[in-house]
Amino acid sequence: MPAAPADTGGLPAMSGTDAARAEGPARYDFRASEPRWQAEWEACGCFDVPDVPPEGRPKYYVLEMFPYPSGQLHMGHVRNYTLGDVVARYKRARGHAVLHPMGWDAFGLPAENAARERGIDPAAWTLANIETMRGTLKRLGLSLNWDREFATCLPEYYGQQQKLFLDFLAAGLVERRDALVNWDPVDGTVLANEQVVDGRGWRSGAVVETRRLSQWFLRITAFAPELLSALEGLDAWPERVRVMQAHWIGRSEGARVRFPLVDAQAAEAVGPEVEVYTTRPDTLFGMSFLAVAAEHPLAAHVAAADPAAAAFVAECRSLGTSEAAVESAEKRGYDTGLRVAHPFMPGESFPVWIANFVLMDYGTGAVFGCPCGDQRDLDFARKYGLPVPVVVLPPGQEADGFAVDNVAHDGPGTLINSGFLDGLSFEDGRRAAIKRLEADGAGRGVVNWRLRDWGISRQRAWGCPIPVIHCPDCGAVPVPDDQLPVRLPDGLDFARPGNALDHHPTWKHVSCPRCGGAATRETDTCDTFVDSSWYFARFTAPHAATPTLRAAADGWLPVDQYVGGIEHAILHLLYARFFTRAMHRTGHLGLDEPFRRLFTQGMVNHETFRDADGSWLYPEQVERSGHGATRRDTGTPVQVGRVEKMSKSKRNTVSPEAIIDRYGADTARWFVLSDSPPERDMEWTEAGVAGAARFGQRLFRLVAAVAESTRPGDAPAGFGEAADALRRATHRTIAAVSEALDGFAFNVAVARMHELGGALAEAAGHEAAPDLDRARREAAVTLCLLSAPMMPHLAEELLALLEPGGAMAALRPWPEADAALLAARSVTIAVQVMGRLRGTIEALPDQPADTVIAAAEAEPNVARLLEGRRVVKRIHVPNRIVNFVVAG
């Protein structure tokens, strides 16, 4: 969708005669200006910083989540990187040494798909995409440290990642073990639990199957307690992200309880006891049955001799945890015929079922069923006619006649029918039950976690090779340091299904580093979330021969401000927090939390359009007219749909390249900052962009007029009323914009700058005078400096007009508000009677209360209302309000 060369983006083309007739300065020509300033910034290296932060200036590390090189930058990126760039430029002007790097999250499935579908080399495809997208980023005028750029798909990066993997392995933070894994049959790979959404692969959407494979795991659970407790300290993260992570980590307190198997033969086969995890050991006397997961060893044992059981197990496995299975919520089970004894109830025994609702990877894969206190257990018991002993009496209920029908009571209450626990509350009962279990050796109190270890093995060729060699004699042997990096080979064949690394003719065949015998490389590669789990650290020393340089990493980390989408609230951010700890433990970093402040931006939305036949139309195919819309080419009516997230499938995208062509980078930047608060979704509209472009031109005219009609350094003897008013507006704006930028309220900063623009325009209406000229120059320079983080090119252009030969905006300090000019000359004070506004008075600021109250009483309308009434209280809020409380 390239814009035609003659297209000036809705702004009229300027013919020679127009230009001749136009009075005052010409229009701002962003096409000439933007590339010129980008070249100036690059030439002076003003955004560069050393690996070790310089002395004497506070450091500030701004990072936006780095992009996957899909081929095209989209508006979400523009918003993300503009937000970060405003912070970077602002902090730089505030005197910080700012690290603001950019790179590429460059491994991933789309490159393999391109290779498979079109026979393109994934590396070539990826690097070409990077080339294109880098070009767009540069056109946006972002103040990035381009000398630190890297792509995770290059051995300079993934080789260091292999080093980290081996160090983690040596530190016991990596394990290889057989595991039930989520198998995506369409992508032909294993997925992490986090990548399974509603029982389907997060990319393919295919229903995930369960398989048992030998896999590499990162031991994130080793850090579960601190990953949870440290969330409290992340007070500059959005609350909801912390809540989501806390829930994901999922700490619960309960007990493991062992139930002896009554059947000797089964006990022989799978062990004498079945262990369950419960958070409610207080309700053990309410037991009705024991249920194990279909994947539980006991289920396998039973299935081996019982075809009906085997069929049930197979059925559970195929259904898995797919959405449909969960949605139907049907509790189904199979009675194994086995029975278990009860730790507190000698002589009693309970049936063992295989049940579809029991999860193998939570707790022990087995539960004891207590129907009276758990809805799921109750449904199950009712369905299969199992007993429902009542052991919890809800508050206010009489024991006589209390029964559970079809609603379980999982709240607090008093224990009954529970032997030695009778009469206890649920907390006391739990403590007493655990104490008894431990005394009897039948169980123990435990803390359980929902978080699972992170399986990182992927049967993918376009990823970071896991640096291990499998030797028939020595087992899994780490690749020695001097053989790193383990490079991906050229000439991978993606025509065959499965892992192209695995069926590469030579790559995997090597000799064992330990015994020298014939061995094979690990052909699995790392989950791409590994690549993005430490890139922020690598940016501090991107060319180092070790994963990090401690002086650089210690100097720059943590990231002071991280900016990205909420979709990474759990996976990426949790993995990065884990990696930071693991790198700390292995000596690569000196801290635990990578991101001090986190900002999650909203999405960029756009209207959707459909043709008469229901097919989606791109915005540029549509002509809007009032409430309706028509096709540009045919004039036929178009249906205007909902405002939705920009997506290729709905064709409601606007290309950043096209927008920069038409309006320039500054306009695009200004628009994404101006309307909506950055944490909320915004709607991209043509009118909005045009409005942003108008403001840029207005600013240009205003400031160019000042540059033309005034000279720098005209020092006046004093400031008259008009000049003083403008100066106060200028300094109030400095304070307000600074505060807005500090608080990520960029839309408010924009509004304040509009106001100062208005004040400057108003001042132009007064007769020229040295004091006013000086005030106008001050306002104009201030506008340049305040807008520089947001519209950096225009700011440079205008500053150069005002002060030819002066320093660039990018090199200038942030303006300081003069405290003496922040106070208003007079204040409007609202006067209330009984809390209702009845008039306003003008007063000098900071007058004594008596004076202000007297003036308020004299306000005619107020005086009328107070007449004949007794004032019982006078409230005075300095410079704001007076409120009279009257009797009766």
Add this chain to the structure above:
RNA sequence: GCCCGCCUGGCGGAAUGGUAGACGCAGCGGACUUAAAAUCCGCAGUCCGAAGGGCGUGCCGGUUCGAGUCCGGCGGCGGGCACCA
């Protein structure tokens, strides 16, 4: 089901417990122009009205001299997690 967030004009949204609606978009009126574009100026929550009032931040209630803001309840919308024992 559980957890979290949000709800203010036609629209996006401002508003340390202190004049609700800043600023912008769309709209309307005017100036300039042969005309249009661009630009500039002005109007603008709603109802009654002369002054001045009434009603207004999803709904109900509370705290307060004063509530969009704090507290309790309800409703709607959005999001997250979801057979977690």
